[in-house]
Amino acid sequence: MSEKLNLTNSQKIYTEALDFCPGAIMGIRKPSNFVPGEYPIFFKSGKGMRIWDVDGNEYLDFLASYGPIIIGHQEEEIDNAVIEKIRTDSFCFNLAQPHQNELLRLLQKHIPCAEMGVLVKTGSDATSTAIRIARVHTGRDMILRCGYHGWHDWCIAVKNGIPANCYKDVDGFHYNDIDSLKKKLEEYKGKVAAVITTPIGHELNEPIQEPQSDFLNKVKELAHQHGAVLIFDEIRTGFRMSMGGAQKYYKVTPDMAVFGKAMANGYAISAVTGKREVMMSLEDKHAFISSTFFSNSLEMVAAIATIKFLEREKALDAVWKKGETIKQRSMAAIEKTGVNAFFSGIVPMPFFTFPKDSDDPTDKRYRDRRVLFFTELVRNGVFMQPFHHGYIGYRHTDADIERACSVIEEAFAVVAKAIP
Numbered sequence: 001m002s003e004k005l006n007l008t009n010s011q012k013i014y015t016e017a018l019d020f021c022p023g024a025i026m027g028i029r030k031p032s033n034f035v036p037g038e039y040p041i042f043f044k045s046g047k048g049m050r051i052w053d054v055d056g057n058e059y060l061d062f063l064a065s066y067g068p069i070i071i072g073h074q075e076e077e078i079d080n081a082v083i084e085k086i087r088t089d090s091f092c093f094n095l096a097q098p099h100q101n102e103l104l105r106l107l108q109k110h111i112p113c114a115e116m117g118v119l120v121k122t123g124s125d126a127t128s129t130a131i132r133i134a135r136v137h138t139g140r141d142m143i144l145r146c147g148y149h150g151w152h153d154w155c156i157a158v159k160n161g162i163p164a165n166c167y168k169d170v171d172g173f174h175y176n177d178i179d180s181l182k183k184k185l186e187e188y189k190g191k192v193a194a195v196i197t198t199p200i201g202h203e204l205n206e207p208i209q210e211p212q213s214d215f216l217n218k219v220k221e222l223a224h225q226h227g228a229v230l231i232f233d234e235i236r237t238g239f240r241m242s243m244g245g246a247q248k249y250y251k252v253t254p255d256m257a258v259f260g261k262a263m264a265n266g267y268a269i270s271a272v273t274g275k276r277e278v279m280m281s282l283e284d285k286h287a288f289i290s291s292t293f294f295s296n297s298l299e300m301v302a303a304i305a306t307i308k309f310l311e312r313e314k315a316l317d318a319v320w321k322k323g324e325t326i327k328q329r330s331m332a333a334i335e336k337t338g339v340n341a342f343f344s345g346i347v348p349m350p351f352f353t354f355p356k357d358s359d360d361p362t363d364k365r366y367r368d369r370r371v372l373f374f375t376e377l378v379r380n381g382v383f384m385q386p387f388h389h390g391y392i393g394y395r396h397t398d399a400d401i402e403r404a405c406s407v408i409e410e411a412f413a414v415v416a417k418a419i420p
């Protein structure tokens with residue numbers, strides 16, 4: 001096995017944090033979502049697709065801050081545009097700023113459904129806004145959902161602290177299971193305002209699924225048959241899978257779609273886009289969407305600079321190419337070593353899953369393999385998440401990809417030897 005990392009400072013800051021932050025860290029960045037004791041807990045800096053923890057350990061970043069980093073950390077062109085905005089104009093005003101028009105025009109240019117749009121800040125803001133628009137547009141309440149759509153009351157799976165009334169008009173269906181949607185649409189006939197789905201299936205700790213048997217077109221057809229608005233949640237796929245998101249890649253245009261994460265290379269902004277007829281209900285039917293920070297323009301400036309960079313450099317083509325190398329080399333390593341694991345994911349979002357060997361609940365070999373594999377990766381400077389797909393960034397160099405492939409190959413060899 002490789003040598004364990006020195007994580008002294010991470011552990012020290014974590015212990016301190018336990019005193020003044022409940023659980024020290026919120027949500028998916030908690031140590032329990034990695035390999036506790038093996039992964040760092042606090043980061044200090046990043047440059048390109050390299051990141052450094054508070055103990056000075058260096059990693060190749062294959063989690064990309066859970067998606068926003070599409071180019072790289074400290075990308076000068078983006079950061080300089082933001083710094084210039086701060087220095088010349090400032091960015092937080094009583095009234096809106098014209099950057100919103102420039103950004104919405106760019107979204108309109110790339111995203112097939114984006115006849116109109118509104119800009120908010122987080123992915124959860126965007127999905128909740130889209131749901132409100134769909135409800136006011138149709139005059140109905142019921143929502144059928146598939147995938148993770150953020151932490152808000154209507155959609156989060158963990159129900160503690162949420163009154164049942166907040167999600168009584170929300171039900172789920174399963175990705176790539178068109179019958180599960182058909183059944184729910186029949187059950188709630190005439191009541192469904194929106195069908196919202198991620199365009200690829202990416203549930204936590206589940207292999208990624210691409211649409212099978214024309215799934216997305218069938219979802220669209222069924223939603224429309226039942227008078228519901230179809231929303232694609234493109235928070236992860238937007239500006240990563242293609243400039244126009246998964247809808248452009250799969251050639252299925254929804255009524256609305258939400259974008260966030262990669263659209264501004266790390267700055268907090270998201271967008272609700274959609275067909276004019278649907279989007280105009282926000283205005284015509286007097287729904288209310290507002291936040292003190294929605295009109296702040298720094299993040300708009302960052303998004304404009306990011307999208308222009310991605311356009312000019314054809315950066316997503318490069319991302320696919322780098323991801324394809326990881327995919328091919330990983331799949332070959334799995335085949336060669338015979339480890340019970342498999343690669344899933346669309347190429348820019350790779351994921352390794354370690355399935356169970358048997359139904360025997362005491363048989364934990366799959367878990368031991370996962371722990372050992374990700375321990376080997378992190379000890380050798382490849383930062384991926386054991387329960388979540390990874391992300392490829394534009395600033396991963398060919399040498400970074402080569403190094404990551406070697407580390408992945410070696411990790412599978414170690415696992416094959418230790419837990420055959």
Ligand SMILES: Cc1ncc(COP(=O)(O)O)c(C=O)c1O
Nearest residue numbers: 122123124148149150233235236
């Ligand atoms: C598909 C999808 N939708 C919505 C969200 C919520 O975004 P945010 O965490 O920015 O609120 C996420 C976050 O991971 C996501 O992956």
